[in-house]
Amino acid sequence: MATVLLVRHGRTTANATGLLAGRASGVNLDQTGMDQAALAGERLARVPLAGLVSSPLERCQQTARYILDRQAGAPYAPTELDLIECDYGQWQGRTLSELATEDLWPVVQSQPSAVTFPGGESMAQMQARSVAAIRRHDAAFEAEHGPEAVWAAVSHGDIIKSVLADALGMHLDLFQRINVGPASISIVRYGAGRPSVYAMNTDAGDLSWLAKGIHSADAPVGGGAGQQTPRTSGA
Template sequence: MTATTPSAPATPPSTLLLLVRHGQTPTTGTVLPGLAPGLHLSDGGRVQAQRVAERLAALPVDGIYSSPLERAWETAEPTAACTGLKVNEHAGLIECDFGAWTGAALAELARLPQWQTVQHTPSAFRFPDGESFAQMQARMVGTLEGLYTAHAGGVVVCFSHADPIKAAVAHALGTHLDLFQRILISPCSVSVISYVEGQAPAVLMVNSTLESLSGLRAS
C-alpha cells in the first residue's frame, strides 16, 4: 500500500469589513449632531463621497450597509452607483445617541466638567438621556459580527460615523475603550477590519483617505 499524505486543514475564509465615515456636513467639527434628522452633506462632502466611491469600486464588494441618517446614506449612494449594489439600511451603524447634548456646539460642551470624562474616561460616561460609550461600542461590534457572519469570505462596506467606527477599531485592536479617543477617523476615511471565524479580528487599515484599496482582498 502507498502511504497517503494527510491534506492540510482548510483555511477559514476571511471577511473584510470596510468602515467609512460619512462625508463633511455644514456642521462637521463644530456641532454634536447625534441622531438629529435633516443634516445633509455639504458640497465638499458630496465630492468626498464620490472620491471614496471611486476607491471602493476597485474591490469586489458583496454588500453595502449604511446608518439610517441622511449624511451616511448620501455618502453611500455614489458607491452603490459605482458597484451596482443597493444600499441596505442598518440601525446598528447609527451615530451614538448623545441625548440632551444633541445639537450642542462642541465649544460649549468643552467647557463642561463632564467633557474631561468624555475625553479621558469615556467607558464611565453616559450622555444625559442618551447612550453610553460602552453601549455604543457593544452595538457596533455586534452589528459588525452579524455582517461578517452574513457575508463570510466577502467584502462589505459599512457607512457610519466617527465615534462608532473608533469604538469598533479599538475593540478589534484589543484597546481599552478609555483610549479610543486617540484614534482619528476623518470624513470619508476608510478603516478595514478582517474577520476570520475562531480568530481575533485584524485591523488592516485605519483612517485611510488617499491609499489605493485595490490590494485588499478577502481570502
C-alpha cells in the same frame, strides 16, 4: 472570514460649523463632504463589494449612494439601526466649544467607558451595539459569499472608532487615541482567532488589491511582503 470596510460619512454642514449633530434629521453633506464621498466611491470602484450596510441618517445614506453608484451590479444595501450615531441626549444640537466647558467633557476624553450622556446612551452601550452589528453582518456576508468577501459599512466617527478599538483589543478608555476623518476608509478582517486591522483612517491610496480578497489567517512573522498594488505609469 470576510473583510469589512468601515467608511465614515463625508463632511456635513454641522461638522463644518462645530455642531454636535447626533441623531438630528436633515443634516446633509456639504460640498466638501460630497467631494469626499465621491472620492471614496472612486477608491472602491475597483473593489467588487458583496454588499453595503449603512446608518439610517441622511449623511451616511448620501455617502453610501456615492459608493454604490460606482459599483457594478447592486450590492445588498440595508439600513442598520445599530450603526446609527451615538445618542448624545441633551448634548445633541450644541456646539463643541460650548460642550467643552461641561464637567463631563474631560471624562469623555479620558474615561469614555464611564460616560452616559444626559438623556442619552452610554458610550459602552454604543460600542456594544455597533460591534455586535458589524460582527453579525460580517458573518452573514461570509456565509453567503465566502471567506474572501469584501463588504462596506457606512457609519459615524465615534461608532467606527469604537469598532476599531474593539478590533485592536483596546479598552474603550483608549479609543480617543484613534482618529477617523470624514469619508475615510478603515479595513478590518475578523479571523477565527482574532481580528486583523489592515488600515485605519485612509482618505487616499489604491484599494484594488482588495478585489483579490485577503487570504492569510495568521499574522506573518516579520511583517510579510504586504499587499501588491498596480504601478502607475512612469513609476
